[in-house]
Amino acid sequence: MTANRTIALDAMGGDFGPEVVVPGAAISLTRQPQMQFVLFGDEQKIAPVLAKHATLAAKSRIVHTLLAIASDEKPSQAMRRGKGTSMWLAIEAVKNGEANAVVSGGNTGALMAMSKLILRPLPGIERPAIAALWPTIRGECIVLDVGANIGASARQLTDFAIMGAAMARALFHVEKPTVGLLNVGSEETKGADEVKEAHAWLKEHDLPMTYHGFVEGDEIGRNTVDVVVVEGFAGNIALKTAEGTARQVGQYIKDAMGSSALTKLGAVLARGGFKALKERMDPRRVNGGTFLGLNGIAIKSHGGSDALGFASAIDLAYEMSESGLVERLITDLAAHQPAIGANAPN
Amino acid sequence: MTANRTIALDAMGGDFGPEVVVPGAAISLTRQPQMQFVLFGDEQKIAPVLAKHATLAAKSRIVHTLLAIASDEKPSQAMRRGKGTSMWLAIEAVKNGEANAVVSGGNTGALMAMSKLILRPLPGIERPAIAALWPTIRGECIVLDVGANIGASARQLTDFAIMGAAMARALFHVEKPTVGLLNVGSEETKGADEVKEAHAWLKEHDLPMTYHGFVEGDEIGRNTVDVVVVEGFAGNIALKTAEGTARQVGQYIKDAMGSSALTKLGAVLARGGFKALKERMDPRRVNGGTFLGLNGIAIKSHGGSDALGFASAIDLAYEMSESGLVERLITDLAAHQPAIGANAPN
Numbered sequence: 001m002t003a004n005r006t007i008a009l010d011a012m013g014g015d016f017g018p019e020v021v022v023p024g025a026a027i028s029l030t031r032q033p034q035m036q037f038v039l040f041g042d043e044q045k046i047a048p049v050l051a052k053h054a055t056l057a058a059k060s061r062i063v064h065t066l067l068a069i070a071s072d073e074k075p076s077q078a079m080r081r082g083k084g085t086s087m088w089l090a091i092e093a094v095k096n097g098e099a100n101a102v103v104s105g106g107n108t109g110a111l112m113a114m115s116k117l118i119l120r121p122l123p124g125i126e127r128p129a130i131a132a133l134w135p136t137i138r139g140e141c142i143v144l145d146v147g148a149n150i151g152a153s154a155r156q157l158t159d160f161a162i163m164g165a166a167m168a169r170a171l172f173h174v175e176k177p178t179v180g181l182l183n184v185g186s187e188e189t190k191g192a193d194e195v196k197e198a199h200a201w202l203k204e205h206d207l208p209m210t211y212h213g214f215v216e217g218d219e220i221g222r223n224t225v226d227v228v229v230v231e232g233f234a235g236n237i238a239l240k241t242a243e244g245t246a247r248q249v250g251q252y253i254k255d256a257m258g259s260s261a262l263t264k265l266g267a268v269l270a271r272g273g274f275k276a277l278k279e280r281m282d283p284r285r286v287n288g289g290t291f292l293g294l295n296g297i298a299i300k301s302h303g304g305s306d307a308l309g310f311a312s313a314i315d316l317a318y319e320m321s322e323s324g325l326v327e328r329l330i331t332d333l334a335a336h337q338p339a340i341g342a343n344a345p346n
Numbered sequence: 347m348t349a350n351r352t353i354a355l356d357a358m359g360g361d362f363g364p365e366v367v368v369p370g371a372a373i374s375l376t377r378q379p380q381m382q383f384v385l386f387g388d389e390q391k392i393a394p395v396l397a398k399h400a401t402l403a404a405k406s407r408i409v410h411t412l413l414a415i416a417s418d419e420k421p422s423q424a425m426r427r428g429k430g431t432s433m434w435l436a437i438e439a440v441k442n443g444e445a446n447a448v449v450s451g452g453n454t455g456a457l458m459a460m461s462k463l464i465l466r467p468l469p470g471i472e473r474p475a476i477a478a479l480w481p482t483i484r485g486e487c488i489v490l491d492v493g494a495n496i497g498a499s500a501r502q503l504t505d506f507a508i509m510g511a512a513m514a515r516a517l518f519h520v521e522k523p524t525v526g527l528l529n530v531g532s533e534e535t536k537g538a539d540e541v542k543e544a545h546a547w548l549k550e551h552d553l554p555m556t557y558h559g560f561v562e563g564d565e566i567g568r569n570t571v572d573v574v575v576v577e578g579f580a581g582n583i584a585l586k587t588a589e590g591t592a593r594q595v596g597q598y599i600k601d602a603m604g605s606s607a608l609t610k611l612g613a614v615l616a617r618g619g620f621k622a623l624k625e626r627m628d629p630r631r632v633n634g635g636t637f638l639g640l641n642g643i644a645i646k647s648h649g650g651s652d653a654l655g656f657a658s659a660i661d662l663a664y665e666m667s668e669s670g671l672v673e674r675l676i677t678d679l680a681a682h683q684p685a686i687g688a689n690a691p692n
Contacts, residue, residue, distance in 0.1 A: 109536075137597050147530050150538045150557055167546040184493050184582040187419055190455075192496045192579055217586030221594035226681040233538055238562030238587040243589040251483050252626050253599070256619035263619030270612025275601035280598050333521035 004034050005100045005321050007314055008093040011041035011088040012068035014105025014303045014310070018042075021105070022049040024301075026056040031311075035059065038093055040086040042066055065089060068106075071303055075109035082114055091118045091136070094296040101297035101317035103288075105310060106301055112148050112291065119296040123324075125335055127152070128293035129160050129232070130300065131167055132239055133286045133316070136223035142168050142226045143182075143220060146289060153282035154197035155253050157181065157208025157229055159333075161202055163292040164227035164330045165209035170323035172226060176208065180215035182238070190214070192304035198229075208332055246281055253277075288313035290320060297321050350380050351446045351667050353660055354439040357387035358414035358432040360451025360649045360656070364392045367451070370647075371406070371658025372399040377657075378664050381405065386432040389512075400455055409435060414452075417649055421455035428460055437464045440642040447643035447663035449634075450513055451656060454646055458494050465642040470679055473498070473577070474639035475506050476646065477513055478585055479632045479662070480567035488514055489528075489574045492635060493582035500543035503527065503575055505679075507548055509638040510573035511555035512678045516669035518572060522554065526561035528576035528584070536560070543577075547622055547639060569691065592627055599623075634659035636666060638675070643667050 018041065025037050038058040039046050043064040045280055050057045061122040069078045071204065071230045082088045092097040095118050104111050121128055129145035144164050145152065152160065161179050162220045169178035183191040188199070191214065212225045217238060220228050230238065253274075257267040267274060273316050279285070287309035289300040295321045301313035357367045364387065371383050380402060382405040385392050389410040396403045413431040415424045429432045433452050439445040441464050450457050458474065467474055475521040477490035490510050491498065499507065507525050514523035527545055529537040534545070537560065548557045558571045566574050576584065599620075613620060625631070631656035635646040643666045647659035 020620035072533065097412045137594055150530070182583060183495070186420065212472055216369050217583045217588075218590030218593070220587060221590045227623075230583070233530055234583045237528060237563040237576070237580045238583050241566060241584040244564030244567045245588040246595055248483055248562070248593055249595040249627065252623055256626070257616060259619055259622060263616040266612045266614070266616025266619065269615060270603060270609040271614065273609035276605060277598055277602035280602070281595065290605055322605070 008090040008099035008102040009103035011039040023307035026053040027311035071342035078110035096146035105301040115201040115298045119294040124234040125293040130289040138223040145232035150230040152231035157198035159265040168226045177226035178213040178286040179227040183214040284309035286314040354436040354445035354448040356450035357385040358437040368395040369653035372402040373657035374660035386436045388602035404517035424456035446667040465640040471639040476635040484569040495578040498577035500540040503544035514572045523572035525573040526558040529560040549553040630655035634662040
């Protein structure tokens with residue numbers, strides 16, 4: 001498929017605004033030349049950067065606004081004065097059908113709150129979740145929620161499972177993705193009550209997934225399942241702990257290879273391997289949190305990301321839009337809402 | 347200090363029983379020759395292994411029992427039939443003053459439940475926690491709770507902070523350890539209510555620690571603080587996710603170094619570096635979860651650990667006992683119980 005896709009970009013979001021957003025879009029455009037962009041933000045700041053990227057400029061238009069949300073703003077405060085900001089307008093473009101997806105590197109809480117207000121949750125969804133792509137030894141898996149909410153009821157966990165499976169089918173092209181509930185042990189007697197309740201429900205119902213049961217933290221990177229479901233506090237901590245551990249081991253490797261003339265020589269000879277290793281461990285490869293459960297596609301890029309990372313988030317927005325994620329979610333949720341309604345976990 | 351220390355060993359605990367416990371004790375004894383051991387379990391199985399380790403045999407006695415707790419037994423069931431098992435007797439030896447600490451590789455839930463029943467929680471402690479040593483780029487930090495309980499109230503989190511700080515003073519020999527609360531962001535407005543409440547309390551009170559504030563998952567391995575406090579569900583997931591990520595990167599390294607003749611040659615030349623790296627990443631170096639908040643020292647070894655890992659858990663039991671951990675805990679908790687009582691978070 002090579003449909004034209006329009007991506008709305010919050011050009012003022014993230015730590016570097018247009019300086020990262022514009023070159024990021026330029027990189028992503030080389031990979032998906034049928035994209036076009038609407039950039040929301042301060043035209044005085046966007047235009048000069050855009051002028052340096054002729055191909056991108058030809059596919060982009062700027063919607064000017066001087067209003068922007070600060071990264072440290074409280075979501076409640078951001079909401080009160082949100083209207084007309086670059087973030088708000090970019091989300092609204094999706095709502096109005098002017099764009100197929102929105103990407104922002106701005107304040108996560110504000111982006112989620114505004115996306116909920118403007119795009120509205122899908123029928124039956126109380127809480128949208130943020131889904132992360134997680135690099136594994138065999139490829140990638142999806143982990144959700146990685147921080148949209150603190151805590152989740154059993155019912156919300158089952159929603160996350162259905163939504164994560166829909167995303168996996170869209171992204172990994174597997175008919176019945178495997179889904180696991182993250183827990184502190186694999187035995188049925190272990191874990192928080194809501195996790196056990198969601199487990200019982202997922203086991204009982206015929207869903208568009210292969211429900212695997214509980215998985216533990218060390219199984220995420222082993223790719224035991226395609227989709228790992230967890231409430232947002234533990235999910236966010238797991239994600240950041242994994243990022244931190246990867247960087248820590250990167251430091252260990254540096255220390256070890258710099259320890260003697262021989263190890264240095266060996267490392268020089270093996271530099272092709274180290275380059276491949278570095279690329280594989282590069283967190284920018286899989287940047288982008290997908291908001292699941294909304295009437296529209298919204299992607300959060302890491303605020304501190306550079307252009308390469310921002311490009312990954314745009315790639316993801318494109319893929320999610322191309323694969324008809326929202327339509328899949330609506331179909332899957334509707335098919336299981338009777339079951340959920342009839343015998344729902346709380 | 348070179349006091350004689352007696353360590354009670356649950357010789358039937360863990361996946362391999364005496365086959366790992368006995369050689370593990372032999373390794374640890376070479377590092378701390380002033381230790382002696384009481385081994386609880388099936389004499390028929392322990393004696394032949396012990397006979398292969400003459401030095402250890404001279405410092406050990408066996409207390410025979412055929413009863414043992416299975417690793418997959420429910421803690422409630424284990425408790426009902428616990429009396430007289432190797433685990434029970436080993437804990438009782440600490441209670442009776444026959445041993446300074448107990449080490450078991452058995453069922454975590456059963457070990458915690460029995461330790462609580464036999465050793466009793468310290469005054470004012472509702473919930474003991476399991477503290478893990480976490481390898482960092484600069485050494486080690488302490489993370490608790492890594493799975494004794496699901497969830498924690500604000501009051502329990504502040505208890506964990508005080509207990510973790512006492513352990514850090516004992517182990518790292520720092521006067522005022524730095525302590526952080528694990529959260530999903532560093533801003534004061536983020537996080538679960540109980541975490542925010544514990545944060546407010548820790549900031550206000552003068553405690554034997556330097557309270558740092560919130561830390562995120564990626565700061566554990568950076569050693570931002572000496573002690574990281576978190577409720578047990580997220581703590582356990584963080585720990586296992588970090589272990590899994592380290593193994594995953596280990597696999598990446600293998601793949602990268604095996605990718606061509608040149609990388610293989612480089613890896614051979616740099617093998618000293620890879621050996622150092624492997625040692626630094628070896629999870630057996632820091633095996634052992636310390637139960638904090640009890641009238642006695644109990645250490646949980648990983649059930650699947652080998653002799654080297656079990657030896658680390660015994661080392662830890664020795665160190666905790668040598669450093670007078672329980673006395674420190676009692677003093678620190680008593681000093682702050684008035685403050686806690688007067689204005690306790692819930």
